[in-house]
Amino acid sequence: xxxxxxxxxxxxxxxxxxxxxxxxxxxxxxxxxxxxxxxxxxxxxxxxxxxxxxxxxxxxxxxxxxxxxxxxxxxxxxxxx
Amino acid sequence: xxxxxxxxxxxxxxxxxxxxxxxxxxxxxxxxxxxxxxxxxxxxxxxxxxxxxxxxxxxxxxxxxxxxxxxxxxxxxxxxxxxxxxxxxxxxxxxxxxxxxxxxxxxxxxxxxxxxxxxxxxxxxxxxxxxxxxxxxxxxxxxxxxxxxxxxxxxxxxxxxxxxxxxxxxxxxxxxxxxxxxxxxxxxxxxxxxxxxxxxxxxxxxxxxxxxxxxxxxxxxxxxxxxxxxxxxxxxxxxxxxxxxxxxxxxx
Amino acid sequence: xxxxxxxxxxxxxxxxxxxxxxxxxxxxxxxxxxxxxxxxxxxxxxxxxxxxxxxxxxxxxxxxxxxxxxxxxxxxxxxxxxxxxxxxxxxxxxxxxxxxxxxxxxxxxxxxxxxxxxxxxxxxxxxxxxxxxxxxxxxxxxx
Numbered sequence: 001x002x003x004x005x006x007x008x009x010x011x012x013x014x015x016x017x018x019x020x021x022x023x024x025x026x027x028x029x030x031x032x033x034x035x036x037x038x039x040x041x042x043x044x045x046x047x048x049x050x051x052x053x054x055x056x057x058x059x060x061x062x063x064x065x066x067x068x069x070x071x072x073x074x075x076x077x078x079x080x081x
Numbered sequence: 082x083x084x085x086x087x088x089x090x091x092x093x094x095x096x097x098x099x100x101x102x103x104x105x106x107x108x109x110x111x112x113x114x115x116x117x118x119x120x121x122x123x124x125x126x127x128x129x130x131x132x133x134x135x136x137x138x139x140x141x142x143x144x145x146x147x148x149x150x151x152x153x154x155x156x157x158x159x160x161x162x163x164x165x166x167x168x169x170x171x172x173x174x175x176x177x178x179x180x181x182x183x184x185x186x187x188x189x190x191x192x193x194x195x196x197x198x199x200x201x202x203x204x205x206x207x208x209x210x211x212x213x214x215x216x217x218x219x220x221x222x223x224x225x226x227x228x229x230x231x232x233x234x235x236x237x238x239x240x241x242x243x244x245x246x247x248x249x250x251x252x253x254x255x256x257x258x259x260x261x262x263x264x265x266x267x268x269x270x271x272x273x274x275x276x277x278x279x280x281x282x283x284x285x286x287x288x289x290x291x292x293x294x295x296x297x298x299x300x301x302x303x304x305x306x307x308x309x310x311x312x313x314x315x316x317x318x319x320x321x322x323x324x325x326x327x328x329x330x331x332x333x
Numbered sequence: 334x335x336x337x338x339x340x341x342x343x344x345x346x347x348x349x350x351x352x353x354x355x356x357x358x359x360x361x362x363x364x365x366x367x368x369x370x371x372x373x374x375x376x377x378x379x380x381x382x383x384x385x386x387x388x389x390x391x392x393x394x395x396x397x398x399x400x401x402x403x404x405x406x407x408x409x410x411x412x413x414x415x416x417x418x419x420x421x422x423x424x425x426x427x428x429x430x431x432x433x434x435x436x437x438x439x440x441x442x443x444x445x446x447x448x449x450x451x452x453x454x455x456x457x458x459x460x461x462x463x464x465x466x467x468x469x470x471x472x473x474x475x476x
Contacts, residue, residue: 055315058308062267065274072277104336112339122344126351133359140366142373150363157363177364178356186351217340225345 005080013071020067024060031056105204115215117204122212125189160184167318176321179229183222184314187213191276191306195299211276219273223265226317234324264320268313275309
């Protein structure tokens with residue numbers, strides 16, 4: 001394999017995960033904060049809020065996972081090698 | 082695959098190996114299949130069937146259930162709640178087996194991957210892992226989900242199902258068509274990526290610090306796997322509900 | 334990593350087979366069990382509720398009867414008391430009347446005897462006064 005391609009792939013893989021983590025990080029922080037505020041305001045709804053929160057967090061998490069999949073492809077199944 | 086050898090030295094340690102993309106191929110006719118995926122999936126299926134058989138061996142109705150029957154009834158109640166929450170009281174019954182089996186299969190697969198030390202069992206050329214660790218499995222499940230919601234839509238409305246595509250405003254038609262492709266794509270990649278990421282993270286940590294340190298991450302992995310199974314089943318239910326209900330009824 | 338092959342359709346078929354199997358051995362029987370138990374519990378509950386209401390009705394009936402009996406007994410007691418009072422009063426009144434009558438009779442007798450005594454006394458007074466006069470004036474003068 002080309003050294004250039006290899007190094008570019010490694011950098012791209014790192015960037016893919018790193019950049020993909022930014023948005024979901026902000027979003028998860030927002031969602032968790034709002035959920036805590038909601039629980040503080042209405043403690044009896046805690047169970048429902050927690051369930052919904054976990055589900056939403058999983059959805060946001062999957063955005064990072066897409067980036068991770070891309071980086072895994074670049075590392076382990078590079079189409080340009 | 083030279084990439085791995087070029088990029089890391091992981092494979093030179095025997096303590097923890099990280100293998101991605103190596104498969105234990107079986108050849109049937111001139112078809113290649115991934116043997117390790119089938120081995121573990123058979124294990125999962127065997128667990129599910131044995132548990133069900135044990136649960137229904139002598140079903141007690143008039144007394145409080147006990148033991149495995151109690152547990153499986155609890156499982157079934159949870160699945161019913163899951164399906165009911167997505168599909169509503171009227172529609173959920175015929176779809177309960179599909180959504181429930183999706184959840185059970187994915188859940189047991191994920192947890193078997195996280196809890197059972199498959200890597201101890203040696204098979205040539207690859208290693209055993211959760212069946213959902215393979216993109217083929219997740220894509221198969223996601224495509225089944227797509228087929229399921231198309232089937233639901235057509236069996237409920239016939240060709241009127243296509244009205245769903247132009248229902249709120251026709252300008253959304255391309256997006257709606259695109260959605261049909263992104264739904265299985267995101268479903269399968271979400272599941273695959275999460276499970277693979279869990280196993281990779283645990284494997285990397287085991288490689289770095291073999292004792293105790295990976296335990297919290299394994300616990301997190303268990304949690305994530307359960308949530309992913311829940312997410313997959315929930316989304317399948319939501320898609321089917323979307324296909325059944327249509328725009329008008331939803332906003333009444 | 335992304336090598337799709339015959340694993341995909343075989344997995345799908347396998348999943349469908351698993352679904353049908355589980356439908357036969359897990360969902361159907363346990364769904365039936367859950368539904369039947371729910372029915373059973375509901376039936377028992379309605380039955381129990383019916384029985385409870387029945388028992389309550391019986392209890393209230395008994396209570397009503399009890400109250401009635403108590404009222405009746407009270408009435409009987411009151412009637413008996415009233416009768417006893419009446420009888421006593423009658424007897425008292427009778428006795429008083431009798432006593433009155435006896436008293437009056439006695440008073441009359443006393444009066445009569447008194448008069449008789451007075452009369453005899455008057456006669457005696459007459460005789461005595463005559464004798465006194467005779468003694469004083471002599472028998473010839475008196476006539």
